Amino acid sequence: MKEFHIGTQIYFGESALDRLSEIGFDRVIILADPFVVTSGLVKHVTDKLDGAGVSYALFTDIVPDPPVDKVIAGVAEVLKGKYPCMIAVGGGSAIDTAKAVRKFAGQIEPGYAPRLIAIPTTSGTGSEVTSFAVISNPAEDKKYPLCSDDMMPEEAILDEVLVKSVPAAITADTGMDVMTHAIEAYVSTNNNEFSGALAEKAVEICGQFLIRSWADNNDAHARRKMHIAACLAGIAFNSASLGLVHGMAHQLGAHLHIPHGRACALLLPSLIEYNSGITTSSRSQAEYPPCVRKYCNVARILGVSNFNEITTVRALISYVHFLSQEMHMPAHISEATNVSHEEYLALVETMAEGALSDSCTATNPRVPTKAEVVEIYKAIW
Ligand SMILES: NC(=O)c1ccc[n+]([C@@H]2O[C@H](COP(=O)([O-])OP(=O)(O)OC[C@H]3O[C@@H](n4cnc5c(N)ncnc54)[C@H](O)[C@@H]3O)[C@@H](O)[C@H]2O)c1
Ligand SMILES: [Fe+2]
Numbered sequence: 076m077k078e079f080h081i082g083t084q085i086y087f088g089e090s091a092l093d094r095l096s097e098i099g100f101d102r103v104i105i106l107a108d109p110f111v112v113t114s115g116l117v118k119h120v121t122d123k124l125d126g127a128g129v130s131y132a133l134f135t136d137i138v139p140d141p142p143v144d145k146v147i148a149g150v151a152e153v154l155k156g157k158y159p160c161m162i163a164v165g166g167g168s169a170i171d172t173a174k175a176v177r178k179f180a181g182q183i184e185p186g187y188a189p190r191l192i193a194i195p196t197t198s199g200t201g202s203e204v205t206s207f208a209v210i211s212n213p214a215e216d217k218k219y220p221l222c223s224d225d226m227m228p229e230e231a232i233l234d235e236v237l238v239k240s241v242p243a244a245i246t247a248d249t250g251m252d253v254m255t256h257a258i259e260a261y262v263s264t265n266n267n268e269f270s271g272a273l274a275e276k277a278v279e280i281c282g283q284f285l286i287r288s289w290a291d292n293n294d295a296h297a298r299r300k301m302h303i304a305a306c307l308a309g310i311a312f313n314s315a316s317l318g319l320v321h322g323m324a325h326q327l328g329a330h331l332h333i334p335h336g337r338a339c340a341l342l343l344p345s346l347i348e349y350n351s352g353i354t355t356s357s358r359s360q361a362e363y364p365p366c367v368r369k370y371c372n373v374a375r376i377l378g379v380s381n382f383n384e385i386t387t388v389r390a391l392i393s394y395v396h397f398l399s400q401e402m403h404m405p406a407h408i409s410e411a412t413n414v415s416h417e418e419y420l421a422l423v424e425t426m427a428e429g430a431l432s433d434s435c436t437a438t439n440p441r442v443p444t445k446a447e448v449v450e451i452y453k454a455i456w
Contacts, residue, residue: 079269083204087233095123102130104158106173108165109135140211141172149176160190167200171208174226193228196237198301199249201309203231218329235299247402250285252336256308259318262366263438270315273307280304282377320346322436326426331412344392350441353388366440423452
């Protein structure tokens, strides 16, 4: 038996933040990315709360790739005030912090289960609609995708006014995260018709609007579309899960601190090649692995469908490279890190082991061996 559900109520479109005027609580705690506060972006949220007579506390001790100690600090703060509602405002790091904080606060104080409203300020992770939170342990250079239904936010508010300030490089990183979520969910061994429909729409929006959104912060239409695509892809992978791109990207984040979406972009073309088994020297075959048909669908949606399976999958791989190039993203790991080639090679075995034990890898369409993962890490240097 399969099941599909969307656990989060989604408010979107013009003036979506108006939802905050009617949340029905008189006090809340806002867990916000520090940039959101220093830039004044948070006022879009607090003005609505002020207008509705809701008092609020602020927790801003949040950093990218949230580490365990920041989650512990958040738990202490939330339990101090026993707020009935938490509002997470920021990118995936702020939302993941809030999700983990709520979960652990509820474990320390059984029965304490504040409502969680997620307001993304990047268009990337889809964390506002997923039951995943990625927490890092810097002492061990590890990133852990935690997953449980009680981490899913009850509400998400998608308002593009909050993503206007995202600089081009972060738009590129987070946008490639969306594309990767959609494609990995689409070819996942756990995919289904519901997740597939959402993934296809997310791919279509990325094809139409990612570069436009990257090119112009003030293109509100493109930014709104990408904000919705991030959420659609989030719902898709929450149901279908992800694959080896994410399993491997988490290691690049933990060991080399490469921003998550950038790590995905560096890996995605190699993983399409690996999963499909289609290389530059491939010849037409009588049969292909099932993921090839899926990759061909993705290529068709992106308008790069070609003569046959081989040329179409190659065109999709080229298209992913093209997206990265257009948005001035690094083409190789060597351009994305300060570590030397020798230092990188010394990490490859450990990263391959981490990728194989990462929960995202379990639904990859091809079961990888350690030697194969090592080769892929080496090839993307
Ligand atoms: N929970 C999930 O389902 C899920 C899925 C994928 C990734 N993740 C995790 O999410 C994290 C990445 O999240 P992210 O890509 O959204 O980045 P992020 O939250 O780490 O933010 C990246 C940078 O963007 C800045 N920023 C955020 N909003 C901004 C705005 N409106 N204007 C200007 N700058 C802004 C932040 O201050 C930060 O410096 C990683 O830890 C990743 O592993 C979680
Ligand atoms: Fe991701």
